[in-house]
Amino acid sequence: MSAPRLEIDLDKIQHNARTLVERLALRGISVTGVTKASLGSPEIACAMLRGGVKGLADSRIENIEAMRRAGVMASMALIRSPMLSQAERVVAHADVSFNTELDVLGKLSSVAKEARKTHGVVLMVELGDLREGILPRDLEHAILGTLRLPNIVLMGIGTNLACRSGVVPSPENMGELSALAESLEDRLGIEIPTVSGGNSANLEWALGTTHVGRVNDLRLGEAILLGCEPLTRQPIEGLHTDAITLVAEVIEAKQKPTLPWGDIAQSAFGDSSRPKDQGRIRQTIFAVGRQDIDPEGLYLPEGTELLGASSDHLVANLGTSHLPVGAEMTFQLNYSALLRAMTSSFVGKVVKTPRAGAPVVRPPLVG
Numbered sequence: 001m002s003a004p005r006l007e008i009d010l011d012k013i014q015h016n017a018r019t020l021v022e023r024l025a026l027r028g029i030s031v032t033g034v035t036k037a038s039l040g041s042p043e044i045a046c047a048m049l050r051g052g053v054k055g056l057a058d059s060r061i062e063n064i065e066a067m068r069r070a071g072v073m074a075s076m077a078l079i080r081s082p083m084l085s086q087a088e089r090v091v092a093h094a095d096v097s098f099n100t101e102l103d104v105l106g107k108l109s110s111v112a113k114e115a116r117k118t119h120g121v122v123l124m125v126e127l128g129d130l131r132e133g134i135l136p137r138d139l140e141h142a143i144l145g146t147l148r149l150p151n152i153v154l155m156g157i158g159t160n161l162a163c164r165s166g167v168v169p170s171p172e173n174m175g176e177l178s179a180l181a182e183s184l185e186d187r188l189g190i191e192i193p194t195v196s197g198g199n200s201a202n203l204e205w206a207l208g209t210t211h212v213g214r215v216n217d218l219r220l221g222e223a224i225l226l227g228c229e230p231l232t233r234q235p236i237e238g239l240h241t242d243a244i245t246l247v248a249e250v251i252e253a254k255q256k257p258t259l260p261w262g263d264i265a266q267s268a269f270g271d272s273s274r275p276k277d278q279g280r281i282r283q284t285i286f287a288v289g290r291q292d293i294d295p296e297g298l299y300l301p302e303g304t305e306l307l308g309a310s311s312d313h314l315v316a317n318l319g320t321s322h323l324p325v326g327a328e329m330t331f332q333l334n335y336s337a338l339l340r341a342m343t344s345s346f347v348g349k350v351v352k353t354p355r356a357g358a359p360v361v362r363p364p365l366v367g
Contacts, residue, residue: 003249003328004288005348006341010047011355012243016224017051019238020203027212030054032077034199034221037339039063042070043351048224049074050354057219061089068093077122079219081132087111096120096155100132102145105152112151120155121146122196125180127173131164136180143184156194156217157181162201162230169202171209178213201230222335233334246293246331246341248286248314250323256283258307258317268310275307283307284323286314292344297337301329 021031033048033056035041040063045056055075058064064076077096087107090097092115099105099121112119123142126133134142139157146154159177161167174197181192197206197215200223206212222230227239235241258278266272269290289295295309300316307315323329333341341347 001247001350002348003247004286004292004341004346005247005350006338007245007247007330008041008044008349008351009240009243010043010352012240013044013047013224014051014354016227016239016243017048017053017220020220020223020236021052023207024218027206027210028216029197029206029212030217032057032196032217032219033224034058034079034219035063035067036060036079037221037225037335037342039342040066041342041349041351042067042072044225045072045074047354051224053220053224054217055095061086061093064093065089081124082108091115091117091119094119096122098122098124098132098158099146100124100134100142102142105146105149109149109152118151118153120153122156122158122194123154125157125159125177127159127161127167127176129161129163129165129167131160133159136176139180140184140187143188143190147188147190154190154192156192156196157184158194158196158217159198161198163199168231169198169205171205171211174202174205174215175213178215181214199230200224203229203236204231226333226335226338228334230335242332244333244338246288246298246333246337246347247328248288248331250284250325250327250329251287251313252283252285253323253325254283255280257281267308271308278317281317282322284316284318286316286329287312288314288347292347293333293341294336294339297334297340299332299334 031053033053035045035056036059038044040058045067057077057079059080075095078090078094079098081100082090082097082104084107088111091111108119124133126135161169181195185192194217195214196217200220202218227241228235257280258275289309289312291311300306303319305317307317
């Protein structure tokens with residue numbers, strides 16, 4: 001098989017989804033499977049659905065369209081605020097979109113009316129992470145504006161934490177979200193069916209409390225795909241952390257010093273730090289680089305060390321191990337490395353079909 005490549009085990013993804021769905025169901029919380037890190041892979045989407053997620057969500061309408069073309073049968077939500085320029089595509093292919101701007105909602109309404117469709121919306125609330133969201137004091141105004149729009153159905157409210165600023169989901173901010181839902185229902189005489197509490201970073205809160213308030217949905221991607229939670233990147237008990245792995249091929253293996261020589265300026269990616277002197281080592285280079293992955297997001301086998309990376313080269317000290325040119329090594333990934341590898345057309349995708357059978361190979365696309 002070609003390298004570099006991602007090896008994707010659908011059974012492990014299904015297991016992770018099923019385990020989280022069952023655990024959260026005990027709290028009255030359903031799971032929406034987020035496919036953005038897999039570029040809307042139909043195989044991965046279907047593995048999540050077999051695992052019991054209630055629907056799918058993605059941040060790019062292009063990924064939703066790809067899943068539709070592949071015949072994936074599920075409710076689909078666009079979880080990044082829609083662009084005005086893509087309103088027609090959003091109404092055509094997404095059942096629900098997450099929104100913060102009344103101008104965008106107005107455009108979705110006019111498009112949906114013309115298409116004789118209804119479009120569901122979730123209004124996102126800003127609770128401190130300073131990414132997208134309506135400030136709590138402005139939420140009532142936004143809801144009233146939404147309710148006046150034809151062909152638009154208010155499906156709920158939601159929030160997102162821990163993505164931009166690392167704000168931790170807590171009893172306080174989740175309690176504020178619940179309180180907002182209840183007070184708005186009382187004041188406006190409406191029903192807010194869905195209160196979407198956030199992403200994989202919410203798992204520690206959700207599974208560590210018996211009082212989740214009105215939160216009844218979480219949007220999970222990283223936890224399902226990588227088996228860890230984002231706050232500390234620690235594995236989640238009972239989940240597979242190797243459902244997706246990266247395989248790279250050795251293209252050079254030579255004894256070299258660890259310190260560069262000559263005048264030192266910035267590297268191609270702005271690094272001017274000097275490595276520690278370890279004497280001469282067997283330096284191993286893999287044919288994968290920053291164009292394909294986030295090097296800092298790779299977990300190397302025990303006893304090995306990442307030394308650096310350029311656009312196309314990953315440089316490592318394998319310690320007492322020895323891999324000849326042409327040999328391969330498997331790496332586990334964090335979310336950042338996975339996202340970049342999935343996006344790279346130079347990284348093949350090998351999907352292990354459920355319960356044995358020959359792998360389905362998705363080769364790199366070049367040109």
